[in-house]
Amino acid sequence: MSLQQSPAIVLQVKDHGDSDKIVTLYTLEHGKIVLIAKGAKRSKKRFVNKLELFSLLAIHFAPSRHSSLMRLDQADLLNSFPRLRENYELYIAASLLCELVLHWTREHDSDEELFRLLVWALEGLSMAGGAVNRTIIFFHVRMLDILGYRPDLTGCLDCRVLGAPGVLYRFSPLRNGLVCSRCEPQATVSSQPLSIQTIQLLRRVQDMEQGKLERLHFSLAATREAIALLRRYDHHLLQREVQSWSFLG
Numbered sequence: 001m002s003l004q005q006s007p008a009i010v011l012q013v014k015d016h017g018d019s020d021k022i023v024t025l026y027t028l029e030h031g032k033i034v035l036i037a038k039g040a041k042r043s044k045k046r047f048v049n050k051l052e053l054f055s056l057l058a059i060h061f062a063p064s065r066h067s068s069l070m071r072l073d074q075a076d077l078l079n080s081f082p083r084l085r086e087n088y089e090l091y092i093a094a095s096l097l098c099e100l101v102l103h104w105t106r107e108h109d110s111d112e113e114l115f116r117l118l119v120w121a122l123e124g125l126s127m128a129g130g131a132v133n134r135t136i137i138f139f140h141v142r143m144l145d146i147l148g149y150r151p152d153l154t155g156c157l158d159c160r161v162l163g164a165p166g167v168l169y170r171f172s173p174l175r176n177g178l179v180c181s182r183c184e185p186q187a188t189v190s191s192q193p194l195s196i197q198t199i200q201l202l203r204r205v206q207d208m209e210q211g212k213l214e215r216l217h218f219s220l221a222a223t224r225e226a227i228a229l230l231r232r233y234d235h236h237l238l239q240r241e242v243q244s245w246s247f248l249g
């Protein structure tokens with residue numbers, strides 16, 4: 001079978017036996033794929049410094065006839081994002097983006113928009129300065145959109161009102177939208193309080209152009225609420241812990 005090629009971001013690397021590595025990548029043309037890099041542990045030459053988390057590679061791989069595991073033949077380094085490896089906070093943020101794509105996508109389910117969003121977010125973090133959380137929030141909200149899990153933040157799911165005076169709003173992961181304190185006076189365990197400011201910010205993130213992100217200002221309180229919401233949403237829908245969240249400051 002002929003070799004296939006694709007740009008790819010490394011999502012996960014695991015040792016396999018004495019000499020091989022198993023690499024999970026998110027590729028432009030094939031979505032998430034799992035490949036075996038034969039001899040990657042022993043012979044440093046072929047894959048040196050390439051099979052690292054969140055590196056952007058141009059890969060050549062061979063579909064396997066005998067098992068579901070395909071072989072990684074060659075990898076050329078396009079961008080190792082060195083700045084993200086020198087700073088703990090940036091490293092954790094970049095790891096989180098990769099872990100989200102790892103858990104939220106299925107194998108061989110390609111999505112060019114998601115691939116480009118991931119590369120854009122890694123590049124953004126590389127240049128981010130202080131806007132790490134904003135990049136994470138933007139990436140996560142847009143990823144949910146692309147994958148068809150857009151939370152409904154337009155108003156309370158029952159009365160359709162948003163911003164009624166004296167009314168509190170909570171996000172229900174179970175119903176994938178907002179409920180207000182008039183319609184549901186008793187908060188459920190999994191629901192998360194959200195201020196109107198945070199709801200409006202998240203709605204703008206859902207709809208704004210990628211290039212205009214820097215116009216958005218997230219207060220500390222809105223950042224905390226948005227991050228808590230996304231983390232809870234992950235936990236509810238994936239039914240597992242996304243580990244990088246717990247390392248984020």
Ligand SMILES: [Zn+2]
Nearest residue numbers: 156159180183
């Ligand atoms: Zn309501």
